[in-house]
Amino acid sequence: MPASDAVEQQEQPWSRRRLRSTNERLLLDRLRGLGAASRAQLARETGLSKPTVSSALASLAAAGLVHEVGTHAPERGRTAVLYAPDPAAGYALGVDIGRGWLRVALADLDGTLVARADVRNRARTSAALADLVVTTARQVMANSGVDPAAVVHGVIGTPGVYDEKQRRVRYAMHLPGWGRAGLVDRVRAELGVPLEVHNDANLAALGEHAFGVGAGSRLFAYIMIGTGLGMGIVSEGRLFTGAHGLAGEIGFLPWHGRPKPGRLEDAVSGVAVVEAAREFGMRGQLTAKAVFDAARQGHPDAVRAVGLEGERIAHTVAAAAAVLDPDLVVLGGGVGHSVDLLLRPVREHVRALTPLRPRIAPSRLGEDAVLLGAVATALDTARDLVFERRTAGT
Amino acid sequence: MPASDAVEQQEQPWSRRRLRSTNERLLLDRLRGLGAASRAQLARETGLSKPTVSSALASLAAAGLVHEVGTHAPERGRTAVLYAPDPAAGYALGVDIGRGWLRVALADLDGTLVARADVRNRARTSAALADLVVTTARQVMANSGVDPAAVVHGVIGTPGVYDEKQRRVRYAMHLPGWGRAGLVDRVRAELGVPLEVHNDANLAALGEHAFGVGAGSRLFAYIMIGTGLGMGIVSEGRLFTGAHGLAGEIGFLPWHGRPKPGRLEDAVSGVAVVEAAREFGMRGQLTAKAVFDAARQGHPDAVRAVGLEGERIAHTVAAAAAVLDPDLVVLGGGVGHSVDLLLRPVREHVRALTPLRPRIAPSRLGEDAVLLGAVATALDTARDLVFERRTAGT
DNA sequence: GGATAAAGTTAAGGAGCCTTACTAGAGGCG
DNA sequence: CGCCTCTAGTAAGGCTCCTTAACTTTATCC
Numbered sequence: 001m002p003a004s005d006a007v008e009q010q011e012q013p014w015s016r017r018r019l020r021s022t023n024e025r026l027l028l029d030r031l032r033g034l035g036a037a038s039r040a041q042l043a044r045e046t047g048l049s050k051p052t053v054s055s056a057l058a059s060l061a062a063a064g065l066v067h068e069v070g071t072h073a074p075e076r077g078r079t080a081v082l083y084a085p086d087p088a089a090g091y092a093l094g095v096d097i098g099r100g101w102l103r104v105a106l107a108d109l110d111g112t113l114v115a116r117a118d119v120r121n122r123a124r125t126s127a128a129l130a131d132l133v134v135t136t137a138r139q140v141m142a143n144s145g146v147d148p149a150a151v152v153h154g155v156i157g158t159p160g161v162y163d164e165k166q167r168r169v170r171y172a173m174h175l176p177g178w179g180r181a182g183l184v185d186r187v188r189a190e191l192g193v194p195l196e197v198h199n200d201a202n203l204a205a206l207g208e209h210a211f212g213v214g215a216g217s218r219l220f221a222y223i224m225i226g227t228g229l230g231m232g233i234v235s236e237g238r239l240f241t242g243a244h245g246l247a248g249e250i251g252f253l254p255w256h257g258r259p260k261p262g263r264l265e266d267a268v269s270g271v272a273v274v275e276a277a278r279e280f281g282m283r284g285q286l287t288a289k290a291v292f293d294a295a296r297q298g299h300p301d302a303v304r305a306v307g308l309e310g311e312r313i314a315h316t317v318a319a320a321a322a323v324l325d326p327d328l329v330v331l332g333g334g335v336g337h338s339v340d341l342l343l344r345p346v347r348e349h350v351r352a353l354t355p356l357r358p359r360i361a362p363s364r365l366g367e368d369a370v371l372l373g374a375v376a377t378a379l380d381t382a383r384d385l386v387f388e389r390r391t392a393g394t
Numbered sequence: 395m396p397a398s399d400a401v402e403q404q405e406q407p408w409s410r411r412r413l414r415s416t417n418e419r420l421l422l423d424r425l426r427g428l429g430a431a432s433r434a435q436l437a438r439e440t441g442l443s444k445p446t447v448s449s450a451l452a453s454l455a456a457a458g459l460v461h462e463v464g465t466h467a468p469e470r471g472r473t474a475v476l477y478a479p480d481p482a483a484g485y486a487l488g489v490d491i492g493r494g495w496l497r498v499a500l501a502d503l504d505g506t507l508v509a510r511a512d513v514r515n516r517a518r519t520s521a522a523l524a525d526l527v528v529t530t531a532r533q534v535m536a537n538s539g540v541d542p543a544a545v546v547h548g549v550i551g552t553p554g555v556y557d558e559k560q561r562r563v564r565y566a567m568h569l570p571g572w573g574r575a576g577l578v579d580r581v582r583a584e585l586g587v588p589l590e591v592h593n594d595a596n597l598a599a600l601g602e603h604a605f606g607v608g609a610g611s612r613l614f615a616y617i618m619i620g621t622g623l624g625m626g627i628v629s630e631g632r633l634f635t636g637a638h639g640l641a642g643e644i645g646f647l648p649w650h651g652r653p654k655p656g657r658l659e660d661a662v663s664g665v666a667v668v669e670a671a672r673e674f675g676m677r678g679q680l681t682a683k684a685v686f687d688a689a690r691q692g693h694p695d696a697v698r699a700v701g702l703e704g705e706r707i708a709h710t711v712a713a714a715a716a717v718l719d720p721d722l723v724v725l726g727g728g729v730g731h732s733v734d735l736l737l738r739p740v741r742e743h744v745r746a747l748t749p750l751r752p753r754i755a756p757s758r759l760g761e762d763a764v765l766l767g768a769v770a771t772a773l774d775t776a777r778d779l780v781f782e783r784r785t786a787g788t
Numbered sequence: 789g790g791a792t793a794a795a796g797t798t799a800a801g802g803a804g805c806c807t808t809a810c811t812a813g814a815g816g817c818g
Numbered sequence: 819c820g821c822c823t824c825t826a827g828t829a830a831g832g833c834t835c836c837t838t839a840a841c842t843t844t845a846t847c848c
Contacts, residue, residue, distance in 0.1 A: 409835095409836060409837080410835075410836060410837090432826070432827095433826075433827070434825070434826055434827075444826080444827070444828085445827090445828075445829085448827070448828075468824085468825060468826085469824085469825090470823075470824055470825070471823085471824045471825025471826070472824085472825050472826045472827075473825090473826080474825080474826055474827090475826080475827085
């Protein structure tokens with residue numbers, strides 16, 4: 001993990017080589033924030049001297065991480081040569097393995113998507129699913145025209161938690177066979193790309209932080225309500241995982257309400273909406289979407305069911321707020337389409353349940369949150385890797 | 395805060411001066427971990443060369459942060475000179491302002507307490523309380539024989555949350571008048587020691603992490619049950635504060651149980667135990683302690699009241715576990731004396747409420763948790779400060 | 789066209805680290 | 819007893835990389 005790497009590196013002594021490398025990294029990061037800048041500007045902003053900036057930038061350019069990108073004429077004086085990070089110095093792969101859809105995207109180091117594919121996930125066996133992931137990813141890489149060797153890192157989002165020791169995904173109840181050991185290793189081997197696996201709710205949270213409504217938040221929680229119930233927590237821009245990677249598994253929250261005590265997951269997920277609607281008197285082939293649509297039309301039983309769902313979500317939000325004190329709670333997942341109906345009742349019930357007032361907002365990325373979160377996470381690592389390898393490569 | 399300082403410093407460029415300083419810091423920290431070590435040993439452990447270690451250690455010794463402390467004869471070869479951090483290079487002050495007691499302790503940089511005072515807090519006005527803190531702290535410093543100028547930092551623990559902008563403590567309902575603006579500034583001015591103010595449950599958690607049962611935990615929650623209800627969360631050795639410093643304010647958790655829905659704080663705190671016992675039929679002048687004592691004697695109404703309390707605490711633990719995924723939950727505060735009665739029912743109820751299995755343990759520090767947490771926190775900053783000032787001083 | 793201002797380069801100097809080679813001291817062994 | 823070995827610590831020299839200061843280049847303004 002990048003985080004632990006950083007900690008280890010801090011424990012290492014600071015020889016001159018590290019000093020140079022750190023300064024190059026500082027310049028590269030600053031350049032990413034600024035987009036493009038001249039050497040003089042970088043010298044002013046970083047506090048480094050102009051000669052140092054010149055030489056460090058030259059070595060970054062020699063490694064292909066940075067290139068001239070134009071000029072800028074100041075009010076008066078010599079025109080400046082602008083430098084910017086080279087987005088093509090590496091690529092990152094993001095994969096969202098959902099129950100209904102498999103999504104794959106490839107992004108350059110700037111975070112711009114260069115290729116993407118969304119295919120229905122009809123796989124019924126673990127082997128079929130692994131194959132589908134491999135072929136789709138290969139197709140995306142081929143479509144992009146990017147050299148596969150330039151794809152330096154990938155992140156897969158999936159329900160459940162990846163167990164490094166057993167080399168398998170656990171608790172992924174809604175994906176048949178996906179829990180088998182060694183599957184991820186197989187995908188990694190066939191693609192030839194280093195892969196990490198993360199929980200989908202966590203990635204969705206990171207996605208909203210990087211590209212969506214969570215930008216700038218100190219601490220926010222992304223609540224993913226759909227087939228299951230999950231929460232991702234992003235604190236100071238980094239994922240809060242808990243001691244065993246199970247933080248935010250709010251499906252396990254105790255639930256003392258109607259219709260019966262039990263686990264919150266059973267009371268909030270999509271199935272529960274259907275159950276509630278049926279209990280209130282609705283008939284026929286029901287899906288969560290159908291109930292929400294009916295409520296939007298004013299069907300009284302559906303409205304009651306949606307109201308109950310809002311109350312339950314509010315309970316979740318209130319519990320998370322009391323423990324975590326977020327400044328923002330994002331509602332996403334399968335209910336994303338129905339946030340228009342839920343937002344007001346959730347806000348009202350939260351107000352009644354707790355004096356804490358986190359901002360409650362709908363997901364901005366919708367269905368893409370997990371995929372974009374995977375891309376963002378892969379990008380983080382890819383940027384590190386590309387920098388680390390700048391000397392080793394050729 | 396030290397954390398934000400560290401982040402800012404990482405943004406600064408790495409000139410040689412910083413390099414030297416970082417290496418000196420590395421040596422000092424390693425020395426603290428080892429207790430005492432020779433120059434050759436430090437060179438091996440840090441990866442620095444022997445001459446570098448010698449020169450850095452010499453400059454640390456010149457600054458008074460480190461001194462020779464003995465010799466060590468290896469199996470064969472020249473005897474080594476051992477160096478160790480000088481504990482007297484600075485002192486840290488910890489203060490626990492509780493409803494019943496005011497506790498003050500002074501520790502050297504090794505973390506050894508050199509003086510301490512516990513006095514009853516009978517102050518009924520804010521001015522009286524501020525005076526009591528000042529006089530008690532002065533007395534402790536005098537008793538220790540330490541030069542007041544050597545006390546480089548202090549931390550005060552109190553119920554509620556300190557608001558930096560308004561310069562006052564908020565939500566401290568159980569301390570009359572303590573919420574007035576400027577009180578802390580007054581104490582700081584009269585003592586001449588830089589002071590931070592933190593929530594008592596948070597400090598207790600840090601105390602258990604530094605000196606108690608939380609040592610080595612990746613993520614643990616300290617639940618403080620007494621006059622109020624609070625929780626401190628320590629993640630990777632650092633406090634998890636939330637977006638507004640209100641993380642762990644589990645008094646705000648919604649509570650759907652008997653006797654009536656409402657806030658958890660009202661259902662779990664000491665008062666609630668008395669209320670429950672009275673409802674179950676107990677008579678007379680009751681305190682929480684009296685109820686627990688009666689239960690220990692086998693009084694049936696008291697046993698039922700304690701059982702209910704256990705159930706409520708279990709609810710708290712289960713909620714915290716589902717959101718945070720801690721590997722350890724510590725029970726402390728006023729109920730510390732009664733953990734023998736509560737531990738088993740809490741564990742059993744948690745088992746029934748959630749599949750998550752955090753270790754549940756009683757506080758090891760008991761009444762001293764807040765005070766020791768304040769000392770530990772002040773020590774962290776004091777060590778930084780002493781190091782920063784090593785060149786400026788004299 | 790000269791003054792001014794900003795970007796960028798060159799040259800000199802210095803801080804700090806490492807390597808190598810040495811001295812210092814302690815014990816083992818013939 | 820003298821020599822060898824092993825470890826601690828010091829000294830000298832060299833290397834890397836940063837900074838300062840002066841200088842060149844290129845633009846605008848008057």
